[in-house]
Amino acid sequence: MTRVLGMDKRILVYLVGGVMSAATDIGLMQALLAAGVQVYLATSLGFAGGLLFNYAFHARVTFKSAAGVGSFARYLCVVAGNYLLTLGFVALSLALVGNPLVGKVLSLPVIAAIGFVLSKRWIYR
Numbered sequence: 001m002t003r004v005l006g007m008d009k010r011i012l013v014y015l016v017g018g019v020m021s022a023a024t025d026i027g028l029m030q031a032l033l034a035a036g037v038q039v040y041l042a043t044s045l046g047f048a049g050g051l052l053f054n055y056a057f058h059a060r061v062t063f064k065s066a067a068g069v070g071s072f073a074r075y076l077c078v079v080a081g082n083y084l085l086t087l088g089f090v091a092l093s094l095a096l097v098g099n100p101l102v103g104k105v106l107s108l109p110v111i112a113a114i115g116f117v118l119s120k121r122w123i124y125r
Contacts, residue, residue, distance in 0.1 A: 025050025
């Protein structure tokens with residue numbers, strides 16, 4: 001395992017992959033909207049594109065693992081769990097400070113950390 005500034009180098013690669021996945025999601029959504037696709041379909045297809053890019057990037061680049069049905073199923077379980085956790089952060093934030101964005105932003109590093117650890121130890125093993 002290569003280390004950079006005392007950290008597993010894969011953490012940096014993982015974060016770059018996350019940014020690229022978000023760009024894929026948003027870029028695809030915007031392209032579809034520009035092509036006249038209905039907003040919810042464009043949003044869903046963008047999300048799916050980002051999700052598939054994220055899985056493939058981390059399988060091939062971050063963790064150098066063969067993509068497969070089992071690892072993809074585990075990936076979807078983590079995505080579902082992180083989604084529920086995000087909803088919890090948003091609900092708590094809404095209840096405590098009346099602002100859902102605070103919860104969403106605060107959830108991001110937690111979700112990234114959980115995603116990295118579970119990817120390394122369970123998804124792409």
